[in-house]
Amino acid sequence: MRVRNMTEGSPIKLILAVAFPLMIGNVFQQLYTVVDAQVVGMVEGVTALAALGVSDWFMWLFFGAVHGLAQGFTIPMAQAFGAGDEKALRRNVGNAAVLSLITSVTIAVVAIALITPVHIMMNTPDAIRPISRHYLTTVFLGFPISMAYNLMGGILRSLGDGRSPLYAMIVASIVNIVLDLLFVAVFHMGVVGAALATVIAQVFSCLFCFSRLRHLPIVHPSKQDLCLHGPTSARLIKLGLPIAAQNGVIGLGGMFVQSIVNSMGVTFIAGYTATNKLYGVLDIASVSYGYAVSTYAGQNLGAKKTDRIRKGVHSAAFAGILTAAFISTMMFLFGHHILGSFLSGTPEEVSSALKVAVEFLHIMCIFLPILYLLHIYRSALQGMGNTFMPMISGLVELGMRMGAAFLLPGLIGYQGLFFAEILAWFGADVILISSYYVTLFRAKHQFAKEPLQEIEKG
Numbered sequence: 210m211r212v213r214n215m216t217e218g219s220p221i222k223l224i225l226a227v228a229f230p231l232m233i234g235n236v237f238q239q240l241y242t243v244v245d246a247q248v249v250g251m252v253e254g255v256t257a258l259a260a261l262g263v264s265d266w267f268m269w270l271f272f273g274a275v276h277g278l279a280q281g282f283t284i285p286m287a288q289a290f291g292a293g294d295e296k297a298l299r300r301n302v303g304n305a306a307v308l309s310l311i312t313s314v315t316i317a318v319v320a321i322a323l324i325t326p327v328h329i330m331m332n333t334p335d336a337i338r339p340i341s342r343h344y345l346t347t348v349f350l351g352f353p354i355s356m357a358y359n360l361m362g363g364i365l366r367s368l369g370d371g372r373s374p375l376y377a378m379i380v381a382s383i384v385n386i387v388l389d390l391l392f393v394a395v396f397h398m399g400v401v402g403a404a405l406a407t408v409i410a411q412v413f414s415c416l417f418c419f420s421r422l423r424h425l426p427i428v429h430p431s432k433q434d435l436c437l438h439g440p441t442s443a444r445l446i447k448l449g450l451p452i453a454a455q456n457g458v459i460g461l462g463g464m465f466v467q468s469i470v471n472s473m474g475v476t477f478i479a480g481y482t483a484t485n486k487l488y489g490v491l492d493i494a495s496v497s498y499g500y501a502v503s504t505y506a507g508q509n510l511g512a513k514k515t516d517r518i519r520k521g522v523h524s525a526a527f528a529g530i531l532t533a534a535f536i537s538t539m540m541f542l543f544g545h546h547i548l549g550s551f552l553s554g555t556p557e558e559v560s561s562a563l564k565v566a567v568e569f570l571h572i573m574c575i576f577l578p579i580l581y582l583l584h585i586y587r588s589a590l591q592g593m594g595n596t597f598m599p600m601i602s603g604l605v606e607l608g609m610r611m612g613a614a615f616l617l618p619g620l621i622g623y624q625g626l627f628f629a630e631i632l633a634w635f636g637a638d639v640i641l642i643s644s645y646y647v648t649l650f651r652a653k654h655q656f657a658k659e660p661l662q663e664i665e666k667g
Contacts, residue, residue, distance in 0.1 A: 213369025215505045216291055216512040220521035221528065224501045227371040228525075231497035234375035237382035238489070248389045249403050251550075257400055259475045260340035262482025263333050266463030268348060271320045273456025275352060278312055279305075279359035280503070281449025281596055286428075287367035287504050288594070291511025295427050303434025304441045305360060308449075313356035320349040331468040334475060344400040351408035358411055361418035364428055366500055367507065370421075377417040385410035451596035455603030459633075462610035466629055469614055473623065476558050480565030481626075483548050484573070491540065491573060494532045495581040498525050499588035506592030515653040522589045522645070529581035537574035544570045565623075572627045579634045586641040590648055598644035602637040609636040 215223045249257050282305035289297040324345050328338050362374040385406050392402025422428060470481050502525050509517045548566040549559075587599045610633040617625025 214291075215369055215508045216514055216517070220505070220517060221524035223369075224498070224505055224521055224525050225528070227366070227369060227504060228494075228497045228501035230371035230375040231366070231500050232494050234371075234378035235489075235493040235497055237375075237378045244386050244389055248393045249400055252394050252397075253399055256337055256475060257340060258482055259334075259478040260337040260344060260400055261403075262478050262485060263328075263331065263337060263467060263471060264341045264345050264348075265482070265485055266460055266467045267324075267327050267331075268345065269463060270457055270460030271316055271349065271352070272355065273460050274316055274453040275313060275356045276359050277452035277454070277456040278449040279309065279356060279363050280591065281452045282308065282360060282445050283363035283367040284448050284503070284507055284591060284594060284596075285444060286364060287507030287592065288511035290368055290427075291508030298427060299430050300434045300438060300441050301445065302364060302428045303430030304437055305364075305445055306430065307435055307437055308442060308445060309356045309360045310353065313353040317349050317352035320352070321346055324349075327464070331464060332471045334471065334478075336475065340400055344404045347401050347404035348407065351411060354408060354411045354415055358415045358418060361415065361422060365418060365421060366504055368425070368428070369504060369508070371501070373418060373421040377414040377421075380417050381410040381414035384413045448591075448594065448596050451600035452591060455596075455600040458600075458603045458607040459610075462607040462633065465611045466614045466626060469618070469626060476561045477565055477623070479558075480562035481569060483562065483566040484569040487540070487544065487547065487570060488573070491536060491577055492580065492584075494536065495529060495584040498529050498532075498581065499584035501525070502585050503588040503592035506589045507594075510593050510652060513656045515649060515656060518589070518593070518652075519649060522585065525585050526582060529585050530578045533577040533581040537577045540570060540574045544574070568624060569627045572624070573630065576631045576634065579631065579638055583634050583637050583641060586638070586645045590641065590645050593648055593652060595644065595648045598640060598648070602640040602644075605636040605640050606633040609633045 213223065213227065215227075249261060282301070285301045286298055286305075289295075289301060324342050328341065333341060358377070362377065365371075365373045388406035388409055389403055392398045392406050396402060398405070470478055502522060505521050505525075506518050509515070509521070545563075545567055548570065549563055583602075587602065590596070590599055610629050613629035613632045614626055617628055619625075621628075
């Protein structure tokens with residue numbers, strides 16, 4: 210295990226050195242997400258797979274909040290590490306740990322209370338409501354565990370350590386797949402077994418990350434660091450809350466689209482769900498680039514090296530476009546076969562669901578570079594401490610997704626639901642890329658003024 214100072218050396222090599230292990234880790238994470246759906250779909254059938262599908266965006270609404278808070282909490286850690294301020298680093302770690310415990314328990318209680326009202330609001334078919342409710346309740350009870358993993362993994366990444374989260378995800382993936390087969394295929398516990406397998410796997414990933422952090426004294430908080438410090442906690446919340454809100458509004462848009470999908474029948478839901486389960490596979494590298502760019506931008510902002518931020522982000526954007534093109538090509542070649550592995554039922558059900566799934570997948574693949582730019586520029590902004598404009602981009606996504614989902618199906622048919630996702634990405638890109646250049650210019654201008662201010666004081 211090693212930490213990595215990203216303020217010196219080749220920007221693209223440093224970004225790839227952090228991103229590549231994260232990509233492999235995300236492959237394993239998506240592997241057990243895909244296996245969840247495959248095992249449930251093949252063993253329990255189309256109805257159970259549809260129950261997972263109607264749960265996805267509602268889960269993301271709250272998991273996105275947990276993930277966003279943890280991501281925001283680690284931004285000051287990367288900046289403190291880049292500035293060489295170990296005292297501030299430990300204080301941020303301690304305060305983030307306490308805030309994470311409080312918020313994750315609160316979110317879990319709220320999420321469980323909203324399951325039934327949300328099913329009613331989203332027009333969830335009666336046949337799959339009980340299945341979805343049991344699945345969601347099990348997953349939401351594991352929220353504090355998920356928050357702990359996201360925070361500990363984020364701390365390691367903020368120090369430039371992309372390998373430890375990778376190893377944690379490999380362990381979790383193996384545990385999850387084994388338990389999926391055991392709980393669902395052998396014990397026939399249905400979707401509850403799949404949810405329980407995921408929660409237990411996250412426990413293992415938490416324990417692994419914790420064991421790695423024990424060997425890094427620079428992040429060990431003292432008792433005093435675990436007492437909430439007003440300015441520190443306020444800054445953590447200021448950075449984390451907009452990212453959580455950004456993810457939340459994206460989730461709301463997804464729930465709106467899902468409510469329209471739910472009105473189209475169980476077979477359509479199953480096909481739509483199959484492609485949504487591959488969404489994470491398409492997204493693997495973009496999320497990894499995003500984490501690496503966020504850490505890179507945060508450390509270099511702490512070191513006041515704005516030119517390095519610009520070079521690194523440009524290099525990451527180019528690498529992201531090439532990666533998106535490669536993944537899209539692979540999905541055009543092999544996606545049909547992968548999607549087929551999710552579905553079981555009568556030949557008519559499978560054929561109908563597969564048609565929907567393949568159309569959705571192909572449309573996303575054509576426009577995938579837009580999604581990669583979204584993650585890279587959003588993460589660069591967040592790494593520089595600007596979490597407000599990414600939140601605004603989330604609102605733009607919400608508006609574009611809901612507007613397109615409401616209007617386009619009447620104009621071009623059910624494919625309009627698929628283009629709602631693409632238009633949401635495009636709208637966010639417009640906001641994020643322009644905001645990135647403005648934020649970088651302001652930071653550079655501010656740092657240029659500081660030496661003059663110091664001379665004047667002297």
